[in-house]
Amino acid sequence: MRNGAEPAAWVEIELDALGQNYREAVRRAGPEKMLIASIKANAYGHGAVACAERLAAEGAAMLATGDIAEAAAIREAGVDTRILMFGGFAPDSVDSILAHDLEPTVCNDETVAAVARASRGSAPVHVKVDCGLGRLGVALDEAESFILRTARTPGIEVAGVYTHVPFFDEDGRAWAMARVASFEALLDRLSAAGLAVPMTQALASSALLCGDNDRTNAVCVGHI
Secondary structure: OOOOOOOOOOOOOOHHHHHHHHHHHHHHHOOOOEEEEEOHHHHHHOOHHHHHHHHHHHOOOEEEEOOHHHHHHHHHOOOOOOEEEOOOOOHHHHHHHHHOOEEEEEOOHHHHHHHHHHOOOOEEEEEEEEOOOOOOOEEHHHHHHHHHHHHOOOOEEEEEEEEOOOOOOHHHHHHHHHHHHHHHHHHHHHHHOOOOOOEEEOOOHHHHHHOOOOOOOEEEEOOO
């Protein structure tokens, strides 16, 4: 806006439509899946706080974002739904993460140690596994030992283990589901080692739209 003029463009968000989309995602996921609603990047530009309030009211098991300030604003609005923090974090931000009752992602010993030092009891963390996408996460071949080591760390609770395998075409879909199978094998090894992980997740929006399924108990949807 310049010189007090009206903006040339604006967006009107229909929260009832958001609610309908959420319920359709629940239907597609099935009753055995918890739904994690990604509201990263200001809910994809739709307004993180308003969308979080509506998704919480709809019954989302968890919200997810990568921005501490965004998550803090959601907490200040009175939303008490669990919030997963995507991505890495600087050690000096751990106190703020835990103070706002956020659940950080960890993928190396340094981040685990930082959370353990700041913990006031048993802090829930989620381990991100890189199954081949090449983004943030502990490498698949190192994940089993890392997760078991993390679970033995005083002050830490492994609340979830997840990966991300997005796709946009049939070739990508075949690759993604092959990587999901590798992730499921990891979960089987963790279970055999005696670790029961409360929340496991691999599939996201594209897989849900294609009708794909896996043996995890959660799905993280965002752009749909």
